[in-house]
Structures are given as C-alpha cells and as structure tokens.
Amino acid sequence: xxxxxxxxxxxxxxxxxxAVVLEARLEQANLLKKVVDAIKDLxxxxxxxxxxxxxxxxxxxxxxxxxxxxxLKAESFSPFRCDRNIALGINLTSLMKVLRCxxxxxxxxxxxxDAPDVVNLVFExxxxxxxxxxxxxxxxxxxxxxxxxxxxxxxxxxxxxAEFQKICRDLIALSESVAIEATxxxxxxxxxxxxxxxxxxxxxxxxxxxxxxxxxxxxxEPVALTFSLKYxxxxxxxxxxxxxxxxxxxxxxxxxxxxxxxxxxxxxxxLAPKIGDEE
Numbered sequence: 366x367x368x369x370x371x372x373x374x375x376x377x378x379x380x381x382x383x384a385v386v387l388e389a390r391l392e393q394a395n396l397l398k399k400v401v402d403a404i405k406d407l408x409x410x411x412x413x414x415x416x417x418x419x420x421x422x423x424x425x426x427x428x429x430x431x432x433x434x435x436x437l438k439a440e441s442f443s444p445f446r447c448d449r450n451i452a453l454g455i456n457l458t459s460l461m462k463v464l465r466c467x468x469x470x471x472x473x474x475x476x477x478x479d480a481p482d483v484v485n486l487v488f489e490x491x492x493x494x495x496x497x498x499x500x501x502x503x504x505x506x507x508x509x510x511x512x513x514x515x516x517x518x519x520x521x522x523x524x525x526x527a528e529f530q531k532i533c534r535d536l537i538a539l540s541e542s543v544a545i546e547a548t549x550x551x552x553x554x555x556x557x558x559x560x561x562x563x564x565x566x567x568x569x570x571x572x573x574x575x576x577x578x579x580x581x582x583x584x585x586e587p588v589a590l591t592f593s594l595k596y597x598x599x600x601x602x603x604x605x606x607x608x609x610x611x612x613x614x615x616x617x618x619x620x621x622x623x624x625x626x627x628x629x630x631x632x633x634x635x636l637a638p639k640i641g642d643e644e
Contacts (some may be wrong), residue, residue, distance in 0.1 A: 386449055387446070389446070390444055390472065393473070394471040399603070405457040410457070411424040411506065416447055418439055419436060419437050419441065419445070424508065431599075432511065434631075440628035441627060454506035455484065460501060463499045471491065472488070472490075513635070519587075520614045522581070522611070523609055524580045524581075528580075532565050539560060541558075546587070546588070553565070554566075592638055593636070610623065621633060
C-alpha cells in the first residue's frame with residue numbers, strides 16, 4: 366500500500382520577505398521594564414517612535430493633565446540600527462506582560478521589519494543558554510506630537526528620588542494636592558486636608574561621601590504652585606530608574622519631573638498646575 370507524501374494535503378504559503386529595519390539591543394531588560402512600569406498607569410496605548418537617534422515616546426494621559434516624554438538614545442543600545450523612521454504602536458499593559466517574562470539581567474533585543482505588524486522581543490539569559498522570543502501585535506495609533514518649548518525655569522531642585530517619593534507618599538495621606546514653594550531658604554512641600562496639615566522643607570545640602578544624597582536648589586525668583594499628589598505619586602514609580610530626580614518650576618507653566626538615564630537618555634513627566642480653587 367503506497368503512502369501519500371504529507372505535503373500533498375497542504376498548499377505552500379510563501380511568507381513575504383520583509384527586511385529587518387530596526388534592531389536595538391539593551392544589555393539589561395530591566396531598564397525597559399522599569400520605564401514601562403512607570404508610565405503604564407498614565408497612558409495605555411502609545412507609539413514608540415524609532416529613528417537613527419534612538420527610541421522616543423510622547424503621550425498624554427486621558428485627562429490631558431499630564432504628559433510623559435521618554436528618550437532612549439541610540440548610545441543606550443549596543444548595537445543599535447534603525448534604517449528608517451518607524452512608529453511602533455503598542456498597548457503598554459500587553460508589553461508589560463511580556464517584559465515580566467524576562468529576568469532583570471537578561472539581554473533584550475527589539476526587532477521590527479519594514480511595515481511591521483508585530484515587534485519582536487528576544488530575551489537572552491546572561492547566565493545560561495536560555496533564549497526566549499515573543500511577538501507583540503502592533504496597533505495603528507493616531508497620536509498628536511506636541512512641541513515642548515525650551516523653558517528657562519525659575520527654580521530647579523535636584524534631590525534624591527527616594528526622598529521625593531517618600532514626601533509624596535506621606536502627604537497624600539492628608540490631601541489630594543501639594544503646594545511646592547521654592548525660595549532662597551529652600552523648597553517646601555505642604556498640604557492641607559480634612560484630617561490635618563503637613564509640610565516638609567528641604568534646604569540645600571551637600572554630602573561629599575554620598576553625592577546622590579545632595580539637595581541642590583537653583584533659583585532665579587521665588588515660585589509657588591499647587592499640583593495633584595495622585596499624579597506625583599504616579600511619577601515616583603520611576604524612582605528605581607535613577608538615584609536623583611530633578612524638579613523644574615516656573616509660574617503658569619507645567620512642572621517638569623525628570624529622571625536622568627545613562628547615555629543622556631531620560632524619562633520626563635510634565636504636570637499642569639492646579640488653578641485657584643480647583644479640586
């Protein structure tokens with residue numbers, strides 16, 4: 366009895382060849398994991414804009430009160446190749462689920478083809494021969510890009526990110542809002558709520574042995590603004606990315622909260638101030 370060749374039951378499907386136009390390798394997957402974890406509760410879907418300068422992201426929250434801006438410069442990757450500008454529209458919750466499959470020390474490589482419908486993530490163990498590969502379906506996201514003007518801020522405060530996180534978490538127990546006041550005497554975080562009031566004041570401080578504990582205040586004029594603590598607590602999820610955080614304030618413009626990353630990369634949050642009796 367003769368046997369039929371199995372391929373006669375199927376027809377051949379030629380997969381169209383599409384060249385890889387993006388290949389970006391991060392020495393530690395933990396970097397992207399921390400970035401996405403810090404912003405996924407602010408924005409759900411966003412474009413990762415890739416070009417020869419690196420990978421950028423800009424998106425507003427649904428209420429249009431906060432804006433997040435990220436730049437991972439090409440120097441953050443080794444190697445980095447992007448043959449043409451592409452936008453990778455990704456749901457951040459889905460991306461985080463995949464990133465959690467990686468060990469923090471895994472090497473992460475992002476790949477995308479020309480006219481991609483998926484982005485490919487490869488996790489390579491630095492300690493074993495384990496190699497994990499995932500594809501995430503891309504979305505078509507119509508996202509407006511805002512021009513962020515260069516601003517000369519009246520006050521710039523550089524402080525330990527853990528200290529800023531503790532202040533925000535402590536004060537939100539009392540109120541939904543915090544007043545940030547920068548003067549020549551220091552920077553004061555204060556709030557008033559139904560159960561009481563609270564205030565924390567920091568003065569310039571230099572620790573020669575532990576420079577990451579320094580508090581630096583550059584001031585051209587006093588400034589006092591009020592912001593939502595809910596958003597600031599959310600921004601503080603990025604504290605694990607950098608030992609220090611920079612707060613930049615000027616009257617009638619959004620607060621800038623910046624976490625510096627290696628190779629001049631950054632994660633920035635902008636928050637509109639509260640006005641008058643706004644709740």
